[in-house]
Amino acid sequence: MNGAARRMRHGGWRVNGAAVRAARGLALPVALLVLWQVWGTALHNVRMPVPTHVVTAAIDLVGSGELPLAILQSLSRVFMGFAVAAVIGVPLGLLMGSFASVERNVDPLVESFRPIAAIAILPLAILWLGTGTSAAVMIVAYAAFFPIVINTVAGAKGVNATLLRAAATMGLPRLRTIRTVVVPAALPAIGVGLRIAMGVAWTAIVAAELAVGAKAGGGGSGGIGQMMFVFYAYSIELNRIIVCMIAVGLVALVLDRLLRAAMRLSMPWTAS
Amino acid sequence: MPQARLRGALPVLRYVRTMAVFFIVWAIVARWTGNAILLPSPLAVFGALVDLARDLELFLHAGISFGRMLVSIAVGALLAIPLGLAMGLSRTLDQLVDPLIEILRPISGIAWIPLALFIFGIGNALPVFIMTYAGFFPILLGTIAGVRGVDRRLIDAARTMGVPQRTIVTRVVVPAALPSLMVALRLGVASSWTAVVAAELIGAPSGLGYAVEWYRELLATPQVMSFIAMIGVLGYLCDLGVRALARGFTPWARDTRAGA
Secondary structure, eight states, X not given: OOHHHHHHHTTTOOOOHHHHHHHHHHHXXXXXXXXXXXXXXXXXXXXXXXXXXXXXXXXXXXXXXXXXXXXXXHHHHHHHHHHHHHHHHHHHHHHHHHOHHHHHHHHHHHHHHTTSOGGGGHHHHHHHHTTSHHHHHHHHHHHHHHHHHHHHHHHXXXXXXXXXXXXHHTTOOHHHHIIIIIHHHHHHHHHHHXXXXXXXXXXXXXXXXXXXXXXXXXXXXXXXXXXXXXXXXXXXOHHHHHHHHHHHHHHXXXXXXXXXXXXXXXXXXXXX | OHHHHHHHHHHHHHHHHHHHHHHHHHHHHHHHHOOTTTSOOHHHHHHHHHHHHHTTHHHHHHHHHHHHHHHHHHHHHHHHHHHHHHHHHOHHHHHHHXXXXXXXXXXXXXXXXXXXXXXXXXXXXXXXXXXXXXHHHHHHHHHHHHHHTSOHHHHHHHHHTTOOHHHHIIIIIHHHHHHHHHHHHHHHHHHHHHHHHHHHHXXXXXXXXXXXXXXXXXXXXXXXXXXXXHHHHHHHHHHHHHHHHHHHHOTTSOOOOOOO
């Protein structure tokens, strides 16, 4: 349908398509917010969170520096765990994708542990490393490892066979072939793996901190997950919990966008 | 013929070989550590697994978790598939609902746990809510993508032949979108199963996640590891089940390995 036909459908009014789309997009969220505000106020319950109180809670939490600090603490754990996963996962994936013998021997191990959710090993991580940062980092690394390995293997296997044969014909040693042929060709797949892993890692850190908060009696490990649990269990501040939820969503969104932008800049030839 | 049979058995042999090496390394490290609470030997874990299986505790918790997941996926699919079909077919509805979806989607199911704990308390409702939420988005997005991916010419052809709109949806759009719907269901099950452990660990009086945490508090590491293994096995079986379902419903579609 072209522009003219679309305008015709709106009864001859010259309506800007973008404005209509924006209005439609805002309609439902705004309507729900208003409904929530009205309903929440009508209940006359101090505990009932309403949008206006959520906003004041957000200003409080950001202004006092509590929320940014908690987010930074969680992020630092995510980056540490993510780095561990990438440093192990990418080379291992490249080797598995390039050498059939490596894949044959390692793949059973990867496939056996992959269905075990990262949170499931949290009790073991607490047992081995306590309730502090190292246990959280272990969970994040475990969660991020699998998307990275699997996508790297797929990328390394997807390298154009002609390129590999050309490299072999020119007498390139296998390891050098990996560095000069396989890595550049597999880069987009590795990028996808890293991006998925980052999302998974962020979910895992929130879960790990929440569970540590819940099970270790708020034992001072910090992070946004723990902060949410404290608001639930000790001070019962639902407005603040909702602020934290929004922050969790925003950080996830920003991380994803940043990684997408980084991929686009570093690999302009791929169309994501 | 025997050669073909040998080739079929080869992956199994390789699997057994790798896992045997893994268990031997584990046993050596366990002996070297010499701390049965930190790292019990594989034999101790196997013994605990057999005991837990014998008094059915293992299957009881597994059954509870699995039942919760079935309910969650059923509810999630019942909400997400019709909405996804409608959003895929109607651009107006898509423009209305999509922003809300995009606002909620980055908030992981796990981040809902504290609020949901307050609303539902500890019990069945909390894990089911968290798992339904976790499973909803992959199913919805997959359904929308599936509907959008339907060959326009098929719909146009049906329309030319005077097929009414409702029949077009049920006879053309749904069958054509079914393969991506099955992939979406698979992702939904995986995401929902990941959430079960977190939800049960924190807010349920039963289930695999609860059992893992319960035995950790007792410092019964062999039992902890048994339940962790059960989480993995059941997760794997769920995936296998959905794939079998996909093959049954859409035998023409190629089995795809998801990226996550």
